[in-house]
Amino acid sequence: MGFDLNSFLAFIIFGVTIGVVYGIVALGISLIYSGLDIVHFAHGEMYMFGAFFGLVLADNVGLPYPVALVGAMIITAIVGMSVERVFYRRLTRAGGGYTVAGMGMIICGFGMSVAMVNVAYFIWGAEAEPFRANLDYIPRLQFPGDIEVPESYVLTAIISVILMIGLHYFLRYTKPGLAVRAVAHNKDIAYLMGINVPLMISLIFGVACALAAAAGVLIGPMQSVQVEMGYLMLMKAFAAAVVGGFGSLPGAIIGGIMVGVFENLGAAYISASHKDIYAFLLLILVLMVKPSGLFGVEAKVKA
Amino acid sequence: MLQVNDVHAGYGNLKILRGVDMSISDGGIVTLLGGNGTGKSTLLKAISGLIPLMKGQITFDGVDISNLKPHERVRLGIVQVTQAKEAYPAMSVEENLVLGAYTRKDREATKADLERVYDFFPVLRERRKQMSGTLSGGEVQMLVIGRGMMAKPKMLMLDEPSAALAPKVVLEIFANINRIAKSGVTILVVEQNVRMALILAQYGYIIRDGIILIEGIADKLIKDPSVKESFLGGSVADVSRGLNNK
Numbered sequence: 001m002g003f004d005l006n007s008f009l010a011f012i013i014f015g016v017t018i019g020v021v022y023g024i025v026a027l028g029i030s031l032i033y034s035g036l037d038i039v040h041f042a043h044g045e046m047y048m049f050g051a052f053f054g055l056v057l058a059d060n061v062g063l064p065y066p067v068a069l070v071g072a073m074i075i076t077a078i079v080g081m082s083v084e085r086v087f088y089r090r091l092t093r094a095g096g097g098y099t100v101a102g103m104g105m106i107i108c109g110f111g112m113s114v115a116m117v118n119v120a121y122f123i124w125g126a127e128a129e130p131f132r133a134n135l136d137y138i139p140r141l142q143f144p145g146d147i148e149v150p151e152s153y154v155l156t157a158i159i160s161v162i163l164m165i166g167l168h169y170f171l172r173y174t175k176p177g178l179a180v181r182a183v184a185h186n187k188d189i190a191y192l193m194g195i196n197v198p199l200m201i202s203l204i205f206g207v208a209c210a211l212a213a214a215a216g217v218l219i220g221p222m223q224s225v226q227v228e229m230g231y232l233m234l235m236k237a238f239a240a241a242v243v244g245g246f247g248s249l250p251g252a253i254i255g256g257i258m259v260g261v262f263e264n265l266g267a268a269y270i271s272a273s274h275k276d277i278y279a280f281l282l283l284i285l286v287l288m289v290k291p292s293g294l295f296g297v298e299a300k301v302k303a
Numbered sequence: 304m305l306q307v308n309d310v311h312a313g314y315g316n317l318k319i320l321r322g323v324d325m326s327i328s329d330g331g332i333v334t335l336l337g338g339n340g341t342g343k344s345t346l347l348k349a350i351s352g353l354i355p356l357m358k359g360q361i362t363f364d365g366v367d368i369s370n371l372k373p374h375e376r377v378r379l380g381i382v383q384v385t386q387a388k389e390a391y392p393a394m395s396v397e398e399n400l401v402l403g404a405y406t407r408k409d410r411e412a413t414k415a416d417l418e419r420v421y422d423f424f425p426v427l428r429e430r431r432k433q434m435s436g437t438l439s440g441g442e443v444q445m446l447v448i449g450r451g452m453m454a455k456p457k458m459l460m461l462d463e464p465s466a467a468l469a470p471k472v473v474l475e476i477f478a479n480i481n482r483i484a485k486s487g488v489t490i491l492v493v494e495q496n497v498r499m500a501l502i503l504a505q506y507g508y509i510i511r512d513g514i515i516l517i518e519g520i521a522d523k524l525i526k527d528p529s530v531k532e533s534f535l536g537g538s539v540a541d542v543s544r545g546l547n548n549k
């Protein structure tokens with residue numbers, strides 16, 4: 001098989017689009033990590049719940065896709081904030097990171113992941129459900145050389161960019177955003193600035209879960225929605241976060257794009273049946289060269 | 304203004320403060336002195352709410368604040384600047400100062416206070432767009448004090464503002480602490496530099512092993528032989544001259 005530049009470019013385009021979605025989930029994981037000092041292992045399930053909420057809102061309730069997207073983000077944010085408040089708060093208050101409570105938090109995250117999967121089985125069953133989004137009003141993109149990008153990918157790219165700009169604006173230019181950055185850097189100092197730290201932690205968690213939900217609703221129409229979808233997403237988003245440098249927000253996006261492109265190229269040119277391995281191959285390669293990840297520096301939060 | 308009654312506090316099960324009493328009235332500068340590890344910072348944290356009380360009570364302007372969260376105490380006007388000199392390194396100098404005014408809604412007055420901080424510490428104005436991670440130690444100390452001013456405190460607590468700074472910078476900072484006090488803010492300043500602190504302050508507490516050992520008018524403490532023993536360097540004349548220049 002000779003090298004075909006057009007299909008190479010197509011793989012890149014699809015890789016970037018999927019990668020941005022990985023990046024959005026990774027962004028949430030990084031936000032939670034910098035804000036709460038915990039690695040949230042149930043984040044894949046927030047993504048899965050978000051996808052189901054979107055599906056229910058769009059296909060069962062019949063809301064327009066963008067409305068369903070926003071709705072799913074809001075509901076998932078509320079679910080996430082409740083989970084944090086009820087199950088995680090006690091442990092995070094005792095200290096995250098390397099403390100015994102931090103260890104407990106990891107176990108707690110795993111447990112939450114299993115619990116959420118089972119709740120989802122109970123509600124939605126084991127079948128993979130197609131997400132029929134009406135996207136006729138979105139143009140297909142036609143690139144020179146017969147590359148056609150389907151609507152769902154175009155939409156994903158647009159919405160992802162909007163979300164990233166929105167998050168950047170929020171963190172950079174709004175007062176709660178400033179407070180979130182302050183909390184992420186140092187909770188005691190944030191407290192002494194008069195910031196309601198527990199409230200900001202809820203907010204961080206909510207935003208991170210809303211981002212995961214958005215990713216779920218975006219991926220839904222490309223693949224299908226099923227209970228076990230969270231696990232693989234978590235792994236890829238982790239790979240993205242680590243490749244980019246854990247805790248770095250731009251790093252999460254760049255890491256996501258790298259994972260997406262790498263796995264698409266791997267699937268195309270090496271072997272399609274091992275598609276899910278490439279993310280970790282990339283992870284190992286990057287860590288061998290730069291153990292802190294590409295954008296991983298000492299300071300924890302960079303908006 | 305501030306009443307500390309039989310306060311016991313510490314970290315986890317470790318008790319550091321073992322019955323501290325303190326009474327600070329409106330206006331002026333009060334200093335809290337004592338050797339390393341005697342519980343000075345711990346007492347400030349108990350007052351600002353960063354650590355919970357095990358026993359005792361703290362009231363501020365007659366209100367029992369013992370169970371309030373730190374951010375609620377800030378709203379009442381109690382502001383602590385920690386010993387760690389922590390600015391947010393990834394934020395500009397001005398962002399740090401704006402963050403200091405987080406609880407305030409009075410935009411015009413906040414702007415005026417920003418100008419006032421820049422007048423007090425001109426170097427901060429020069430560096431206002433710079434990331435605070437690039438500042439020198441003295442500049443960071445000025446920034447965190449300025450950030451404390453931005454909260455419009457009634458009582459400002461400073462934890463070792465002179466630590467690890469050049470004498471010239473220390474004088475500038477002390478002079479500005481004096482100016483802040485003159486503007487009507489009550490100051491509680493923790494110091495290792497006993498002589499300078501007692502010249503700056505009107506009243507002093509000396510803490511040892513988690514209890515107040517001696518308290519009294521600063522002028523008296525400075526002549527007290529038991530206090531004199533712990534004096535370290537810094538001549539009275541130098542400090543007085545430095546303070547009077549401002």
Ligand SMILES: Nc1ncnc2c1ncn2[C@@H]1O[C@H](COP(=O)(O)OP(=O)(O)O)[C@@H](O)[C@H]1O
Pocket residue numbers: 314317319337338339340341342343344345346
């Ligand atoms: N976060 C902490 N956890 C446990 N012990 C602490 C902590 N901070 C300070 N201590 C201990 O409390 C005692 C008093 O500390 P501190 O109040 O910081 O002293 P200083 O008078 O020098 O400010 C010290 O013995 C110190 O080791």
Ligand SMILES: [Mg+2]
Pocket residue numbers: 343344345386462
């Ligand atoms: Mg101290």
